[in-house]
Amino acid sequence: xxxxxxxxxxxxxxxxxxxxxxxxxxxxxxxxxxxxxxxxxxxxxxxxxxxxxxxxxxxxxxxxxxxxxxxxxxxxxxxxxxxxxxxxxxxxxxxxxxxxxxxxxxxxxxxxxxxxxxxxxxxxxxxxxxxxxxxxxxxxxxxxxxxxxxxxxxxxxxxxxxxxxxxxxxxxxxxxxxxxxxxxxxxxxxxxxxxxxxxxxxxxxxxxxxxxxxxxxxxxxxxxxxxxxxxxxxxxxxxxxxxxxxxxxxxxxxxxxxxxxxxxxxxxxxxxxxxxxxxxxxxxxxxxxxxxxxxxxxxxxxxxxxxxx
Amino acid sequence: xxxxxxxxxxxxxxxxxxxxxxxxxxxxxxxxxxxxxxxxxxxxxxxxxxxxxxxxxxxxxxxxxxxxxxxxxxxxxxxxxxxxxxxxxxxxxxxxxxxxxxxxxxxxxxxxxxxxxxxxxxxxxxxxxxxxxxxxxxxxxxxxxxxxxxxxxxxxxxxxxxxxxxxxxxxxxxxxxxxxxxxxxxxxxxxxxxxxxxxxxxxxxxxxxxxxxxxxxxxxxxxxxxxxxxxxxxxxxxxxxxxxxxxxxxxxxxxxxxxxxxxxxxxxxxxxxxxxxxxxxxxxxxxxxxxxxxxxxxxxxxxxxxxxxxxxxxxxxxxxxxxxxxxxxxxxxxxxxxxxxxxxxxxxxxxxxxxxxxxxxxxxxxxxxxxxxxxxxxxxxxxxxxxxxxxxxxxxxxxxxxxxxxxxxxxxxxxxxxxxxxxxxxxxxxxxxxxxxxxxxxxxxxxxxxxxxxxxxxxxxxxxxxxxxxxxxxxxxxxxxxxxxxxxxxxxxxxxxxxxxxxxxxxxxxxxxxxxxxxxxxxxxxxxxxxxxxxxxxxxxxxxxxxxxxxxxxxxxxxxxxxxxxxxxxxxxxxxxxxxxxxxxxxxxxxxxxxxxxxxxxxxxxxxxxxxxxxxxxxxxxxxxxxxxxxxxxxxxxxxxxxxxxxxxxxxxxxxxxxxxxxxxxxxxxxxxxxxxx
Numbered sequence: 001x002x003x004x005x006x007x008x009x010x011x012x013x014x015x016x017x018x019x020x021x022x023x024x025x026x027x028x029x030x031x032x033x034x035x036x037x038x039x040x041x042x043x044x045x046x047x048x049x050x051x052x053x054x055x056x057x058x059x060x061x062x063x064x065x066x067x068x069x070x071x072x073x074x075x076x077x078x079x080x081x082x083x084x085x086x087x088x089x090x091x092x093x094x095x096x097x098x099x100x101x102x103x104x105x106x107x108x109x110x111x112x113x114x115x116x117x118x119x120x121x122x123x124x125x126x127x128x129x130x131x132x133x134x135x136x137x138x139x140x141x142x143x144x145x146x147x148x149x150x151x152x153x154x155x156x157x158x159x160x161x162x163x164x165x166x167x168x169x170x171x172x173x174x175x176x177x178x179x180x181x182x183x184x185x186x187x188x189x190x191x192x193x194x195x196x197x198x199x200x201x202x203x204x205x206x207x208x209x210x211x212x213x214x215x216x217x218x219x220x221x222x223x224x225x226x227x228x229x230x231x232x233x234x235x236x237x238x239x240x241x242x243x244x245x246x247x248x249x250x251x252x253x254x255x256x257x258x259x260x261x262x263x264x265x266x267x268x269x270x271x272x273x274x275x276x277x278x279x280x281x282x283x284x285x286x287x288x289x290x291x292x293x294x295x296x297x298x299x300x301x302x303x304x305x306x307x308x309x
Numbered sequence: 310x311x312x313x314x315x316x317x318x319x320x321x322x323x324x325x326x327x328x329x330x331x332x333x334x335x336x337x338x339x340x341x342x343x344x345x346x347x348x349x350x351x352x353x354x355x356x357x358x359x360x361x362x363x364x365x366x367x368x369x370x371x372x373x374x375x376x377x378x379x380x381x382x383x384x385x386x387x388x389x390x391x392x393x394x395x396x397x398x399x400x401x402x403x404x405x406x407x408x409x410x411x412x413x414x415x416x417x418x419x420x421x422x423x424x425x426x427x428x429x430x431x432x433x434x435x436x437x438x439x440x441x442x443x444x445x446x447x448x449x450x451x452x453x454x455x456x457x458x459x460x461x462x463x464x465x466x467x468x469x470x471x472x473x474x475x476x477x478x479x480x481x482x483x484x485x486x487x488x489x490x491x492x493x494x495x496x497x498x499x500x501x502x503x504x505x506x507x508x509x510x511x512x513x514x515x516x517x518x519x520x521x522x523x524x525x526x527x528x529x530x531x532x533x534x535x536x537x538x539x540x541x542x543x544x545x546x547x548x549x550x551x552x553x554x555x556x557x558x559x560x561x562x563x564x565x566x567x568x569x570x571x572x573x574x575x576x577x578x579x580x581x582x583x584x585x586x587x588x589x590x591x592x593x594x595x596x597x598x599x600x601x602x603x604x605x606x607x608x609x610x611x612x613x614x615x616x617x618x619x620x621x622x623x624x625x626x627x628x629x630x631x632x633x634x635x636x637x638x639x640x641x642x643x644x645x646x647x648x649x650x651x652x653x654x655x656x657x658x659x660x661x662x663x664x665x666x667x668x669x670x671x672x673x674x675x676x677x678x679x680x681x682x683x684x685x686x687x688x689x690x691x692x693x694x695x696x697x698x699x700x701x702x703x704x705x706x707x708x709x710x711x712x713x714x715x716x717x718x719x720x721x722x723x724x725x726x727x728x729x730x731x732x733x734x735x736x737x738x739x740x741x742x743x744x745x746x747x748x749x750x751x752x753x754x755x756x757x758x759x760x761x762x763x764x765x766x767x768x769x770x771x772x773x774x775x776x777x778x779x780x781x782x783x784x785x786x787x788x789x790x791x792x793x794x795x796x797x798x799x800x801x802x803x804x805x806x807x808x809x810x811x812x813x814x815x816x817x818x819x820x821x822x823x824x825x826x827x828x829x830x831x832x833x834x835x836x837x838x839x840x841x842x843x844x845x846x847x848x849x850x851x852x853x854x855x856x857x858x859x860x861x862x863x864x865x866x867x868x869x870x871x872x873x874x875x876x877x878x879x880x881x882x883x884x885x886x887x888x889x890x891x892x893x894x895x896x897x898x899x900x901x902x903x904x905x906x907x908x909x910x911x912x913x914x915x916x917x918x919x920x921x922x923x924x925x926x927x928x929x930x931x932x933x934x935x936x937x938x939x940x941x942x943x944x945x946x947x948x949x950x951x952x953x954x955x956x957x958x959x960x961x962x963x964x965x966x967x968x969x970x971x972x973x974x975x976x977x978x979x980x981x982x983x984x985x986x987x
Contacts (some may be wrong), residue, residue, distance in 0.1 A: 011970070015958050018945040026975055030984050055400050057535050059959050060970075061946065071535065079406035085397035093320065106405040202984050211974040213980035223980045243977050245678035259978045291978070 005064075006031050006153050006185045009053060014047050021047040023209045025061070029187055029202075036196040036217075039206030040292055045189040046086060048206075049157045053083055065283035066153060078106060079194040084152035086158040086189075088142040093133035096124045096141060100148070107149040118144035121174055130225040136167030136268035143174060156188035160195060168192060172199065193285040207292055215286070225261040229274035238297055239268050245290045247297040257282075257290040314422075321389055321423050322963060328381045328427030335377060336435045339370035339614075347446055351664055351680040362666070363447040363458055365439055365668035366655060374457055375496060378428050378464030383489065385427070386471025386523075389420050394475060399530070408660025413527040417472070424468055432457055444685040448656050448670050453675040459499050462512045466492040473547065474590050476523065478531040484939035488522060491515050494550050517615060521546045534944055545940050548553070568866035581855045582635035584626040585808040587815045587841055589854070603746070604854070626889040628818070633772050635751030635796040657705060660720055665762045671703020675723065689737055694811075710842040722769050724753050729771060731782060740806025742784040748773040751796055763938075772802050777819060778806060788846040790819060798835060800824050815841040815849055822853065828856060873897065875930040894930065902927040911942060913957055913964050 007029035014022045022044040029035050039045050050056045051067055054073045055092065068077045090099060095121060104110040119126075122140025130138065140278040146154065160168035172195045175267040190196055196203060196217070203220055205213040215221055224245070228234065237255075238247050243259035253273070258265055269277065283292070346361040361367050380398065393402050402412065414869045440449045473488035495515040499508040525540015533541060579593045582601075590609055593600045601609035656670040664680040667689070667722040669977050675689045690701060704724050722742065726749050730739040753771040768787060771778050774796065778789040792802075803820040823835035832864075836853035845847045872893040905926035909919035926933035944959040951968035963970050 013958070013970070015945055024970060028984060033984070036724070041477070050396070050400070053400065053404060055403065055530065057529070057532060060961055075406040075408055078404055081404070083400065084403045085400050087395075087397045089395055089397035089401060091316070091320065102312055102316055103405075106407055113731075172658060205744070207982075212976075215980050215982035216984070219982050220980055245978060249496070258978060269457075 003114065004030050007063070007065050007187060009048075009052075009063040010061055011057050012048070012051060012063050014044075014086055015059045016047075020209050022051070022058075025211050027204060027211065027214065029185065031185055032183055034186045034199050035188070035203040036200035036203045037187065037206070038191075038193075038203055038288065039189075039198065041191075043206040044209045044296045045206055047190060051074050051189075053155060056241050078107070079149065080152050080180070081205075082146040084142050084156045084159055085148045086161050088135070088138045090130045090138065090142065090145075093129070095127050095129050096133075099130065099141060099145060100248070102188045103145045103148070108204055109149055111148050111150050113150035114150065117234035118147055118174055122170065128147045134167075136163045136170070139163055139167065139171055140174070143171060147174075152184055154184065154186045154188070156186065157207060158189050158191065160192050162188060168195070191290055193283075197284045205288070212290070221282065221284055221287055223259050224257065224282055224291055225259075226255060226280040226282055226286075226290070227261065227266075227269060228258040228278050229256070229269060229272065229278075230276040231272075231274055232292055234301060235274075236272050239271065241268055245295060246293065248299065249301060255280075259291070263273055278308065310411050310415045310418075313412060315405075316417050317419030317421065320392065321385065321419070324385060324388060325423035328377075328385070330738070331372075332377050332381070332428055333434075335430045336364075336431050337662055339373065339436070340435070341366055341634060342369060343445065344730055347680060347683075350658075350661060350666075351663075362452065362658065363439070363445060363655070364435060365449075365453045371456055371460060373477050373945040374432070375460045375500070376767070378460055379467045379492065379496060381428055382424060382464035382467030383471040383492075385420055385424055386468040386473075387475045388471075389416055390472050390475030392435065394850070399589070403516050404728070409527045410524065413524050414851040416470075417523075420472070421465065421745070422470060424430045424464065428464055429592060430460055433922040440683045446678040446680050447665055448668050448676055448678075449657070450670075453655055455475060455505065459512065463492070463499055463508075466495050466512060466519055467776075469523045470547070473519060473526055473544075476526040476531040478942075482550060486493050486553065487555065487939060488519060488544075488547045490551025490554035491519060491547045493554050518543045518546050519684075533940055541940075542683045545936060546592070547750060548935045548939050549929065549932060552932045552939060553929075556873065556935065560873055569864070572864050572866055580898045581837065581854060581857065582623070583628050583630075583805045583818055584623075585806075586626075586810050587628075587805075587807045588819055589839070591857070592621075628684040628807055629928060630803050630805045631754050631770055633752040633770050634800060635755050635772050635797055635800040635802070637649070637749065637751040637774060637800075655866075659897060660724070660734050661731075665734070668702055669723075671705075673704065673725075675703055683905060689732070689739065691735075698789065701790050703755070715826060720755065721752065724750050724771070726750055729753065729769070729784070731781075742772070742782065743780060748775050751792075752802075770802070770804050772796065777802050779817065788817060790840065790848070792820055794838060798823055798827050799838065799937070802923060802939045809844070814843050816844055818843040823856060839928040855916060869893075873931060875928060875932060877928055897935075898927050898930040900932055905934055905937050911946075912941075 003029040006044040007027060009025050009027045010020060012027075013020060021042075025044075025048060028296055036044050037048070040043045051058050052063060052070055054070050057286060065073070066077055066080055068138055069075065091102075094102065100112070100115050100119070103114070104115075115140040121142075122137055123145075124133070124137055129135065129138075130141065133141065142201065143159070146156075157173055163171060172192075186199075200217050202210055202215065203213070203217050205220070211221075215223070231254065232250060233254050235252065237248050238244075238249075238254065238256070240257060241247075241258055244256065244263070245259060246255075254272075256269065314376040320432065322717060343361060343364045350362070355901045361369070364370050393399050403409065405412075436454055439445050467489070469493040470488040474486045477488070479485040487862050488701060495511050497562060498511040502508045502511070512776045521543030522541050525536040525544055528537060529535035533544065536544070577595050579710050580590055582590050582592045584590065588603075590603055591606075593602070599620045602624055603609060609623070610616065611618045611622055621802060656676075661667045661676060661680070665686065666678045666856060668676045668678070668679055670676055677689060678684065679686050685709055702725065704726065706733050722730055724728050725741070727745050728741050729743040729750070751772040751774060753769060755769045768779050768781055772792060775792055777792050779787040780842045781787060800819040801822040801824075803822065805818040805820070807816050807818060808932060809816055819840045821840075822836040823837065828835040833856055835854055837854045839854065840848050843851040850951050872891075874894060876895055876898050902923045906919060906923040909922050914922065922937055926937055929936065944957045945956040946957050948954070949956045949963045949968060950971050952963060952966035954963075954965045956963040956965065958970075
């Protein structure tokens, strides 16, 4: 085992009924990084996190977190992990202060300053009841409760889910600036790629229960490229391109997005004799959407669309 | 753990308060019923169960308590887990640096405290009220607290069953609530038991099993896999009971509601009747129709009409009678036989005179309570009413659970083991009527007086170790017979009062009836022995008649229902099971165990586990198979890409060819790069 990995899985698989929610996941998360876990809804992100936290048993495969088997996490290991669930559920009858007091009684290491600081950052009054808090405020309270024990690993399951952009930005800022230490690892899932782009060192991308990418953020952006080809008339039929994700044909333009764009792909495209051919830089969001979106060729040429219809 | 306890106390306090309120109202209503029963009895307007005078023994209160404790316990346990069953809240609860056992105990301690608060506190207040003079005009002793206390403790089994139900990862229509089956079975056991230690052990075992099953569920988040062995065993036992109860209820409904109406099976019941001229007839009830025949089987005809005798006409000819059950056989045993259904184990209401209620308690003391002040006024014994407890115990009479304000003979006599006394409740005095020296009284009762006689009984019947004697109230014997056959095999003696006619010169007939269990053990060979007695105290005639039993032949749906019972029940209760249906039972058990074995092999159980489960299923039949299917989690199976056979997805490699699962198929878009520490 790699001693530097805080999370390691081997062939980790989870079935719900006959459907594989996570299939043969092999993952190594190095210590001290911010690791973003991406994928569409139902792709297996939450299930993976819940398996890693010992909340649901894997169907097969193994996993360790901080070097301990995920099937038998001890209280000592749990004390080293902060876990923020996606819906920020808490006891509605408690107030903010009671939440802090309740949680603090379980942790030997409890930093009240952090708790108060994060709660203050979100404008939470100590006497405010949880059931009366807005979703953003509740997320802030959950984050405060998660951070106060000063965990060395933070597992955040879609922390910005359901929050408005301002609340989400506040949460992400708190998460990053208050928690970032050299030896602390943050593992989070998200749909908000701008947050990921600002914070993550590494990303892993799930596509229909299968891990398709796991690499530094920059590597992902480099690997997914788009090429725009212009033609004097209707673009010709697209030949077989290795790593093709999407191709969009319009009246006199062809946009090709593929992974691992290389000489072979370039040669194949040049053979179409475009009048102009240029590489278009993609942001993470565009790259991600292309990567997980519908594969194959789309046509927006009116005559062909009419003929098809 | 302290924080967890405090949190759960606070979180579920509302439910406990609601429970407290409902149960308090229920108990208050039971107390009011007790007071109104007393009032009605004092005014002579009411008959009723004697237990209704003591709220702790009142059937209504015990039934209400049983339902309340079961529902409250279940609701408390279920809500305690259900409130946190949302996966994120569950994660918040579980993900903290304490063991799941500590979390379980934190919640359980809080839950049990709230249960004690909601159900125990009102009961404790009721007990305090009942034993305070001036509230209840009936005897109190601490043993009376046992029935409601046992019901209260049964509620703890329901509490753990509720916890288990809230946590179990199963579908509602399948087995999620089957944990309740064990608690329900325990309730039935508590109600049906007649020996104190049985319900105590039942409750302790049920609580232990359900607590272990709930604890196991906490360890694994409600899944069977991942539980410690103790949790899995407890869950299996709990679900076995649940499956048994579900099966029993389903078969009962099927037989009674579906198959029963389709099949007609006559209910036949026969017994002997004696008319006033001393002739014995056999009365047979068949589907509500009554027929009379003489002992040779000839139908009895009405001489007026020449038609078959009608019950109304026949009832005019029946001789009045009275029976005495000899208690000598049980004299040295503790008279208190535990039973929730029978309050007479504690006391019987002997008499109501001048607003004073006289009770004979289980210790043989005649205790008086003022009906208006509801206070104890003292006891009555051979030395007079001195306000102290009597020293010589009086004997109970049989059938003293019900007080009939209209029909019962005012009881004039009471007996100790050696002496019969005539009682004057107005003067509160006892006058010896009859005393034995070398003998001991077994039982006694007064004559059934007719309406014509204005309820004025003239005689009483008494049995001793050696004799059966009818006496008048001055202690003069009308007749005396040797008690032969003896009281051990024939504990019950009945007397029929006959009329002298031209054809019959007998004025009494004495019936010696065999003990049911001893007769059963003897193969029903002990007959009913009857003697006819003439006025000169001479036995003029005797007869031995075979004992008539209920027709125990059942309909085929009943037989089918018993065939579904597991094989060990057939072995244990062989005489009650219809032998021709045994084969079906064993066949069903065999078929179930074959299915179980096949499932176990298909899902790659170890050989030991497969054999163990197969044996388990064979022993328990259909209930065993249901349990097996409910307890286990059944992983989906896929076709192995290597050997093309079905393989379970929860194994690391194929059970047939040992091939690992194929990695995810590559589509050329994968982006992987080794990650280094930042």
